[in-house]
Each structure stands twice: as C-alpha cells, then as structure tokens.
Amino acid sequence: MLTVLRSVKDLNTLRAEAQKQLAERAKKIEVKVHLGSCGIAGGAKTIQEAFIKEVSHHQLSDVAITEAACIGPCGREPIVTIVHPQKGRTVYAEITPQQVPTIVERHLIEGKAVSEWLLDVKSPEFSLQEIRVMANQDMDPRSIEEYIARDGYQALAKALTQMKPDEVIDEVSRAGLRGRGGAGFPTGTKWTFVRRAMGDEKFVVCNGDEGDPGAYMNRAVLEGNPHSILEGMAIGAYAIGNVRRGFAYVRAEYPLAIQTLNHAIDQARQHGLLGKNILGTDFEFDLTVFPGAGAFVCGEETALLASIEGKRGNPRQRPPFPANKGLLDKPTTLNNVETWSNIPKIIVKGADWFTSVGAEKSKGTKTFCLVGKINNTGLIEVPLGTPLGQIVFDIGGGIPDGREFKAVQIGGPSGGCIPIAHLNTSVDYEAVTALGAIMGSGGLIVMDENNCMVDTAKFFLQFTRDESCGKCTPCRAGIPKMLEILTKITQGKGTMGDLDILTELAEMVGSASLCGLGQTAPNPVLTTLRHFREEYEAHIIDKRCPAAVCQALFHAPCQHTCPAELDCPGYVSLIKEGKFIDAYKVIKQRLPFPMSVGRVCDHPCEVKCRRAQVDEAVSIRDLKRIAADYAYEHGVQYLPPVKPRKAERVAIVGAGPAGLTAAYELVREGYGVTVFEALPVAGGMMAVAIPEYRLPKRILNAEIEGVLKLGVELKLNTRVNDIGDLFKQGYQAVFVSCGAHKGDKVGIPNEDKQGVFDAIDFLKELNLGKKPQIGKKVAVVGGGNSAIDAARSTLRLGAEEVHILYRRERKDMPAIIEEIEAAEDEGIHIDCLTAPTKVLSANGKVSGLECIRMELKDFDTSGRRTPHPVAGSEYTIPVDTVIEAIGQRPDVSFLKDSEIKSGRGGTIIADPRTLATNRPGVFAGGDAVTGPKTVIWAVAAGQRAATSIKRYLQGKPLSQFIERNGYEPIEIPNTPPTEEEVKERHRLHPSHIDLRERKASFKEVLLPFTQGEASEEASRCLRCDLEVAGEE
C-alpha cells in the first residue's frame, strides 16, 4: 500500500485499496471486540482472549477477530459486535468468558445468534439516536486505512484543493456548529476572529480535558475516532491561516486516549497528512499531544493554554481573548474534541446536511453521557432539541426499580438540575440555559427520589471548591462558604435566613468570578434552590431529608421516611431476636393500629431501605404485622400509661385513623376526648373503604377497642354540623379529621344510570354489611387503591369479568404495586391507555361502556406523560356495571358556617406542620386536608394534631415537630448484622391463600410470616441506625 500521500490522487488510490481489503474481510465473519476504556474495565480483554482461543480451537478460518472502540452502552460492557456476511450485524452485551464458547458454536459455526444475550438495537434506546460523531466508533481506531476507506481525509483534501480558507469558514458558519465544550459559541465566528487577528504565527488547540464528573463523551471519540480530530484540526488550521502547529490537550487520566491519538498522529505523519506539503499543497501542519495533569480548571481555555506553556494552570482574565492573544500570546483557536470531530463531515457533506437535524438555534447532534439513576447507562448521540424526557425515559429506559424520577443534572458541576416538571424541555443551548443550567460538555446525571437535592448541590460544590484554582476571591472563598451553609443545612442547623445569604452569595460568585468555573459553580445551588426549594425547607424547618440521604438528620432511612416515624430498625431487630411482644410494644407506643397498618400500609419506609442496595428492601410492613398479630393471638394488649385526668376537653370530628390517633395521643396526656363519627362504625376509610379480604373487621375493631379502653369517648352516628357548637359544649379544642369520602365523577354521559357506582359508595355499602347489586361484567375506571379494592371486591361478589380501565400505563398506576399484582393474579384485566367516553344504557341500565384508546405524548408537570385520545379508536366493552374510582374529596359541607377556610378540591386549609386552621383552637388533618392518602399519613396527622392541641391548651407556641415523650423504655438490641447476614439474599414474601378461595370469599388473602420466616427476614436488616451519624 501507499505510504506517503503526495496528492489527492494518492489519497483516493489508498482509499480504493483499503476499501478492497475491507470488502475482502467482509466475506469473513467479523468479531469486533469493543475495547474502549469502558470495555477494558468491563473485562473485554478476557472476552477477546476467549474468542481467540475458541476460534482457534474450532479452527475457524473464516472468522476475523478485530478491535473497535466504545459504541455507547458503557453500562453493559463487555460488548462484542458480530458482523456476519449473510446475517448482518448483531451486538452482544454484558457477555462473560463463559458465554463465549456458546456464542462461537451457535453464532459463528451454526449461524444462529444467541438471541437472549443480544442487545436490542431496534429498541427506542438506539432507534431514537442519530449517530454522526460516533459513526466511526465501530472501526479499528488504530487503522488509518480503515478511516480512509470510510472517506477519511476526504474533507481535508476537498478543503485544501477545492476551497478557499474563507469558504471553509463560511461552510462551518452556515452549518451553525456551536462549541461542543459547553458554552456553545459559534465555531465559524470564532475561526473568523482568529483568521482576522494579526499574527504570522497562530495555533489551533483541541480541548480534551474532559473533567466533569460522569462525563466521558470526548474520551470515547478520542479513543475511537482520533483521525476525525486530526482532520478537523488540519482543516481549521488551513481555514484560519498562518497555523503550522496544533496542540491536543488531553487529560492524563485518559491514557488510552493519549496513546490512540499519538498513534494516529504518527500514522498521519507517515502518510504525509501531517507535516509539510500536505497532499502536495503548500499547507503545513503538525500536532502535538499535551497530557494535562489532572486539574478540572485546565478545561478553561486560558488555564489550558497556560498549562501548555508550562505554567500553573490558572485562568486569566479575558479580554484579551485567545483569538487575539492565546498560546504564547499568539492568536489561538481552541475547540472541543467533539467540535473538531464534527468538522470533516460538515466539509464533505455540507452545511445543509448538518442542519438537517437539530433545534432552531442549535444544529446537528450532540453526544451525551447518561449516568446516574437510569437503566441504560452510557453514551448516546441525539439531535439537539430532543426532549429531555425522551432522553431519560425512551433512550435511557427510565429509572431502575420503579423509583420516581426527580431531576437531571446537566452540564456537570457548572450546570444545573432540571426537575421533573420540565421533561418537555428541548435539549438545546437556549432552552437549557433558560432553566438556569448549561449544556456543558454533555454529562446528564439522572437523579431519582433517593437523591437529596441539597446533598447534590453540596456534592458539586465540594467538587468545584476542590477544583477552583484559588486565584480569584469569589470562587476561592465564596464556594467554601456556600458549601459551609449547605453543610449546615444538611445537618439540620440551617435557618431560612441562610437561604437568602446563600442566594446572595451564589449570585455574587456567579457574577464576579474570573473564569467559567467560578461563574458557573453556583448553578447547582441556584437551580436546586429554584426548583427544589421545598427540599431545602424540609431540611431547615422540618429537619427532615425527604430522600433520606443527609445522615445527620436521622437514625435510619426507614424510620425517617415513615410519616409517623415508627422505629423500624428497633422492632425489626427485636423480631430478629424473637422478642415479638417487645417489638409489638415498640410499635404500639407510637401507632394505635399496628395490625391494621401492618396489613394495608403502602410502606414508604421500604422504598428507602438501604438493604435494597444489596438486594431488596426488608419486608418492614409484614414484620410489623407478625409482631402485632403474635401479641393479639397471645392475648397481649399493650395499653400505654395514661396521665392523670386534666380538665380540658377536646372534640375530634371523624373516627378515622387521624382522629383516633389524635384521641390515642391526647387521652394519654390526660385530656378528655370525644370522637364524633357520622357513620355507624369507627375506623374511617380503614373500616368502610378497605375490604375485609385486606383488613378483617375483627382485627380493626380490636385495635379501635384498644384506643377506647384508654378512656376515649366515641359517639357514633353523630354528625357534627357546627364547629362553634362544639366550643359551646365545653370543648376547648377541635380536631377535624373527617376524611375524603366524596367520590369524583368522570364526567361522561349517562353516569346517572343504574349500574354506575362511585367506588367509595360501593365499598362503604359493602363494608357496612350490605350487598351492592352488581352485574356479571364490571368496568372499574381509575388506577388507584380504591379502583383495585372495588375491582377485587366485585370479583368476590360474583362478577365474572372485571376490567380496570386506566388512561396511562400500568407503571403509572398510583395503587400499591402488590395490590395491582394481586388483582392480576385474580384474573382482573387491566386495560391501560384506555379511557371511558360514554356509558351506554338500555332501559335505564348500563349496557356497555364506550372507551377510547389513549396515547402518551408530552410530559406533564408531575413527570408523567399526558394521555391523549387516539382519534377514531373508540370501541365498546359490553359491561353491566361501571365503578368510578378516579378520586375523592372531603365533604366539608358541615363547615359552612364555621369560618374555616377550605381550598382546592374542597380540602380544608391548615398549616401542613401544625395543622392549625384559620380559627384558633381548630385543627385539621388527614385526607380532609391533603386529599386521599394512606393510613400511615393519617396517623402522622393525628400525632401532629395531638402535639399542636396539647401545646395550644398549655398556651405554648405551636411546634412543627411531632412531640414524642413519655414512652416506656424498651431495650433495643444493638448488634450489627453479621457478615453472613449482609450477604446477598432475597426478601421473603408472605404467602397468599389459595387463588380459588380468594375469589370465592372475603377471607383475608395475605398470610402472616411464620415466626421463623419473620426472624429470618428481620435478620436482613442492615441496622443503619447503628451507623455513627455525622458528616464527612
């Protein structure tokens, strides 16, 4: 083959030869092992060895084993691409050396791909991408011939022989290429500046100092497509003029990138593509790789140039700009790896091709690194302007383990957090900046509900604090101060005034700092303050970290997450030791309904369980049940001590979990408590909405009995019509906990026909011992717990076919996942992406339900996709019963004369922390204030109400914290788990009763753990509460 290329003709001859060779190779089966840094770290070298061994073992002469770089899904390395001459291209991911023999036998020898190990390259993850910069990632980066075969250096040839320098710049300007390093400055404009700057010696520099945490786009290109950078820089050098030398500044942490780039430079020199008289023209250009020494700030252009000059990598104030005074004070163009890499294609394919994708002011594609709490971790390339939600949910595959998405940190430590409400944001320079973040070089860190935003801001500030060069005051001294304030907040020592100082400081640091590092360092703080202020307030006011991250604020994440702050590690560890009664007491001290809550709780505690980081969360709810059930079965009932009777009396409106909990707490303090209940039974929704098969009445009644035994007066069938009247009756304080019992209507024609039920009314009737008249075919509209409860109940009432209609996807259903699964087990059809449009009736009775198919489009502010009806997709399901379960609201008609304000959805307005209403002495809580929530939230509201009422009656200022005192001490074991116990082991699930039995009766479905199972499951607890609290 030709070595030194003295003309464009030589280049084309070499291209023809190289293409011929590749065509030869394509006749064989090609096994490409992807050996980027990520691949090597994932073990790709051993995979390569395994293939070599197997191929030689089978003496397969028609197999070529080659090397390529990273193609993107770094989270699923090692990756091997097999290109079969007949069967085409298939990609294996996450393969082990043990799988190699199978792949060789089945795929290479028998010609059948092992489909279960393949990467689905047709999935949205790949189909929504637009591969341009990364188009050569699947070739051998060490082969200049392969690059030339793919039209490499054609752009340089075209520029040198067919274009004037100004025409090159024009083309780049027309393409609208913007700096991919982050700031998005138009590349053509920058080149024009440098071209116009005076000087007979100028430089081009490639910025490969990619230092953002979680960003490695440039590394992949440096390792995979080095010649495109060389070619781009040579074209830039030609366009700018008087440039004979270029530098590539690559961080030393990228040894493979440096090696690959140096290798490419050597090859280009040997081929005369660098040096003097390139391709027979007068053009001269050479390139030197300069390894950076590991300072983030050296990614800043002036610091980078200082570093190349051998000085301390400090930025200097601009102006003068490097375009006029850059390296060695000569005019210098500095562009990012990806920017340079884009140049050759713009020259060969033209600006119009480049602008064919992208947003209005941001053309072309951009590579991103998707990292963090996301299923598909790795490198992607998408057109600029792609909606953020699409990147996260379609390409990224969403959040692992069904957790809730919270935010995307874009632009690394200089960027900001974009919250769930902005998933429709077009990812382009302008839109991202408008939200207070920056595009940055392309790091996208996805965060879920387990990420604390204050902690996140703290993390990035720690980074910028340590990476600040220390030259200018705002950055050097301001960032540590901001960090101090954040640390204070995460330790629960912050004040609301701190937020003002923090904002003020952040604005000053952002405005007054010398370079981009300091100017953007406050962005994580400013954006989290802007989008997640309530999390800051939770830390400051409630001393709570909603994500259960900030260790100083809690003992254990489970306890911290529980609204009622139950001592989960305490009772779990007692259960582990077989001390069921003690465990029961620990629970009962704070919770009057351990058996009930142990059955129906939506267990937020388990979501934050640290054990999930090992395998799965501990079954905290089921353990609570077994402890309480054990005590019940052994006739043990814990009655807490009651203080001597005080004179003050408290009226509680509503005997639901909130009201009864408040009564439980207040009566223990010695107050006289009367609970007024309009219904003939106590227990609220626990009694009337939750069906018997989930919560047997005898269990609930036993627990209500326990509350009444303490001296609480209960007045059933007594509707309160006037709060003022209660004061007249001698009550000094009132707690309104009337719940949310009024079902919402769907709002479709014929809702009034016989056979249309409101879910709450239906369940209430059922629970009060009546038998609602339903038909054989039932449609339940809605996706919450009431919908599931109603659907499963109709099955037990004899329905033959039950459909749950839900307008979004199953993963979006608000119901407890175990309940959804149980419903499906029982044969209930869940028709997702379906909405009712009309009840069909005959003779005044329901005869069917007209439905329409829905499709999900853009994201709403809660981060869920908005369902839109698909026109013309209407269809009818033949049903005789329709149950509407789309939401409830409180019935506050009784408050009309009592001056107590209510707000949206008819909920009572009360302070969320003290539960005080606008009327002194009247407090409100539970579903009546929040709208429908679960039992444990109502319990917590009861505790808050009790605290506030106690303080109110004592004339003390109200407190935002639940006050807990007077508990009998129970010794909690403090033995941490053994090594054996920490080892990976799956969670135990309690068993269900037989499916046939389930459908036939209202018998309780879920069985308790056996004592042995309970202790075993409890031994999975990691005892996070024993960790020493504290920071750093």
Place this chain on the structure above:
Amino acid sequence: MAEKKEIKLTINSREARGKEGDTILDICRANDIYVPTLCHLEGLSVVGACRLCVVEIEGERRINPACTYPARDGLVVRTDTEQLEKYRRLMLELIFTERNHFCFFCAASGDCELQKLAYQYQMDHARYQYTFPTLPTDTLNDFLVVDHNRCILCGRCVRVCAEVVSSHTLSFANRGWRTMVVADLNQPLGESSCISCGACVQACPTGAIFSKTSAYRGRTNEGKIIRSLCSLCGMSCDIDVLIKDNNIVRIDGANLTRPKGQLCRKGRFEQVYREAPRIATPLVAAEGQTIKASSWEEAFELARRGIEAYRRRYGANSIAGFASSLCPTETLEAFAKLMRDTIGTSLVDTLDGSAYRTLTQGMSKFSKNGQGLETESPLESILKSDCIIVVGCNPLQSHPVAGCYMLQAQIHDRAQLVVIDWQQNSLGARADLWLRPNENGMGDLISALASMLNRRGKRSKQTQGAVSLASAALASGLDETLLEQAANMLAAAKKGVVVYGNGLWGKKDAACVRGVLELASLVHSNGPKAIALKPWGNSRGAWELGIASKDEVTDAKPKLVYLLLADQEFGGEDFVFRVAEQAEFLIVQASYTSPLTEVADVVLPSPIWAEREGTYISVDGKAGRSKRILEPLPGIKDDLEIFAQMTQRLQKRRPMLWKR
C-alpha cells in the same frame, strides 16, 4: 515612540480621559475616580484576582475588573452602582472569614489595605462563619515572618518576587481553598532560595509578610517618610525611610518597578538599627590605662599633642590616615585635606585601597590615562546584555540588587548567565553555567577562555600570552569539554558584559583583572563592557577623588595612624587590624565601639549614615545624595566639624566654619 492616542470614556456619567493602552483602572486613577483594589500594585502585572475593582461596562454581559480591562474610546463605565458595592462588601466578608484576620494582634494594623477597606465599607461584622483554619507561621527567615493566617492570596508577593526581584522564590501551591503561598517547593523561607530582599514585605497589602526589624515599631501615619539614597554598597538604590521619634521604623524601596525597584536585605533590614553599642562621647587612654570617656577638649588636645609630637620627632610621613569608603565624598575630601594640607603627610589611603590598586593595575592597559575607571560600563548594560559573565564574586551576597539585574536579564530576557568563581556561590547555583576552578586556577581559566574565543575568530585589541586548553584545564581542574562548552556559550554573545569583584582584589590579582577585561572585550562587539563591584558605597568616589593611594601606605610603617571608620563594621581578618597593630599612636573616629576603639589612644565619635548627609558616587560613577534622616545623638559632632576643629588646633588659628 509615537505619542499614544488620547481616548475619552464616560465613567460614572463623567468624562474621563486617558491614553490608548490604558486599563480602565489606569484611567480611573488618572481622573481621580476611586476604585478599590487589593491585588493590584503599580509596577506589577495585572491579574484581576481580588475582584474588588469590578465595574460595569455598557455592552458587556458580565461585570469586569477595571485593572485588566483595556479601555477603549467611548466606553461607558460605572464603578459605583449599588450592586457593585454590595459585591465588594461581600468579597471583603469572604476574605475576612477565609483566614484568621484579627487586626488587634497584627503588625500591619493601621498600615493594612484590607483593614482600610473594611472600615471604608463599614464591614463591622461578617455574616458567614469564620473558617478558623490552622495555618503555619514561618519565622525561619532572619528578617521576614510569613503569617499565612493573614494572607489573602492576592499574589503581590509572588509577582514582585518573580517580576521585579526575579528571584522566583515565592509561588502558589495547591489550588482552590487550599492555595498557599510557598517558597520554592514548600520550603521554609529561611531554607529556601529567598535572598531576603524584602520586596514581598513592601508588596504585601496585609500583615501576612512582615519584617522582624520593623514590626510593631510604628505606623506610616505616625511618622515621616524621607526619600534618600542607600549608601551601603554603591548600587545607590533609592529608599524611603520612615522615621518616628528620631528612630528609623522602616526602610522601603522608593518603588517596586522593574528594573530599578529592588532593594536588598542590607539596605532594607540591616540599616534599620544595629545591635552594636554607639560611641556617645570621645574616649581617651592615659599612658598604660584603658580607654575612658572624656571631654571633646581633652580628646582633641590629646590628638593634637600626639600628632605634633610624632611630626616633630619623626617627620610628617610618620603619620598616616585611612578612611572608610562608606563616608560621603565631602567627608573624605575634608579628611584628605586635614591629613595632607594641615598635617602634611602624603600617607593617605582608603581602607579599600588595595582593591583600588589591584583594579587600576589590571585596567591600566585598557585606559588612556592609566586609571581605567572611566572604561567601566553602566549598570544598565547588565539588563541589555545577552551574556553576563560573573567573575570572582557573588553579587547576590555583596551587591544583591546587581544580582537581581542579572537574574532579571537571565529569566526575562533570556541572557546567558555564566559564573566563574572558585568559592561557594549562590548565584552560581542559578547560573546557566558555573565554572568552579581550583582556588588558584582563576587566572589561567580566564586566559584560556580568552584564547579559545580568539581561536573562534573573536579579536581583542590587547592579546595576552595564550594559555593552552590543556594547561588551563590542568590549572583549573575543570574538564576540557566543559571549557569548550563555556567558550561556545561566550562566543555566541554579542552584548556580553563581565561583572567582577572581591575575589580578585582579595587576592590582589591584577593579572586576573586584566584577563577579565580582555575576556570582556571579546564578548561584546563594542567592548570591553565590564563592571567592578567595588567594596563600599563610596569606593568609586574615594578612588576618583584620589584619596586612595597608588602605593601601599603600610609599607612606610607609619607610627601614628588616624582611622576614619565612621559606621563601617570590620571582620577580624581585615587589613585595618594590621594597621592598628603597627601603630604606636592610634586615633579612631567611629560610630560604634569595636576592638579597634579598645586599643585606640583617642576615639572621636562619628555620626552614623542616617545622621549625616553627602554625595556618593555609585559603582558605575553616578553621583547621588544621601540625606540626613535622623537628628544626631546628643554630643555627636559631624565629621566635618571634627576635622575643622582639628585643623584649627593644629594651625593654632581661630576656628573657621567649614563651608559645605
């Protein structure tokens, strides 16, 4: 250079004028518009680090520091908006809380730029937590203390050390909030390459670097600053002396700009005060008794009687006078007049006369009038040189400011620095080449280098006997290839300058001086360009006035010796002790007690440098005037008055007031 174009700006709605190339800060200062600064210091490069000078510029997206922003015609600038002032106050709070700034205990309190700004911005408290870091204080240097607790990282010390002093000792280590100013590779200052010139003390805006000799002795606003001239070594550096209560508090350089803003440790610190006890009254020794205080009358009489007795008994040439070259020209002339005209002796010399004789002997070949001092180059030629050859001296010790010039030329203008010295030499360690021959190989080495240059086509006017490479190598103990390398380096020079000093006259090696000048004529296309670093502040003055003797005075074995020591200090090996030992009758005129005053027959107290005034001639022949800074101690007479009284007594005439 063409006159720079005038530009007009609008600053705070007012028109402000400046020149093209000015920064906004330059124009603000020139137009009396106040902009606070901390990291900015006239004479140093601008860095825009402290950010206090941030201003709003119309059309700029961000605020910019005035100190770096190039002014343009028509710019509209605001320096005083509410937001800018808020930011400035915030930054001050940050600086105060970053380290341990407790003004009460600080040497700089009252003279601190940071403190002043805090008062100005009414920063009576900081809203942030103090960080209270645990930072070291470096006290290892003899003159300086570096207290990192008070450092604001403005980098003025680092820049002055690099840009003005050219020592490049100080720099920054670490980054971000861990940034520290360090010496060399984080050595204690006293163990580093620091030459203790103290420029950093002068540059420091706070009390982070302070002088041990000046700390807590007075604030600037409590005293008076007098501009004068340092008369110590002949570099004639301009100094600003702060005095308070007739004491010297501090000595600063008159400026901190390159090339002439340097001072050295001697000029800045050692002159502030001396530990040695002053002589406050005349002293006389009766026969066989130890010396004791007397009246002026008694002392003058004893001296007169001694002089007359020896003149009568042995003739006038049994009497000799030696004067220190630290004395100003007027004093030296008066002394010479007393000795030669009034007493009538021809035996008058300076204490550094042997250096004079060695030098003039060596120079004679190069001089028309046989003296040669007129052939010397100005000091500035060091800065313009492309190759500086230092022979037989260490300017960093003897004339540190000259050493700075050399480092400056070496580092900033890429001149080659070659040191030829057999002794330990700290400049040699920083040189591009240090030839360190045997103690007695200097002459041969220099001759050999000259020969080698001649062979490389360089032609000198005066060619000495050629010394072969081999014999030079043998005599100097240096490797031949090293000598070749040195010759190559020197051969490339076009503007070479040779600087030489005490090592040569210490050995009275006139031949070597000749060799040095020969070498100098070979390395400069218009040579020779050479500078002798003379021993004392007015050596050149004394020599040009002809006070130094052409012949060795001690050879005449004088019996009465009159020593004018002034405030010069001596080591035990010095020639002056031999003179004193030889004498039968010794008159000493000195400022401080010393072994010499112990053995004298008459001691006349002399003022110190700060108590007298007069003309000094620098190393390169420039006249300058040193001012009287302090009132003399009570009872101390000016040297000139002492000579007048002596003359009067010896002539038995009415005293005539000396005309200055």
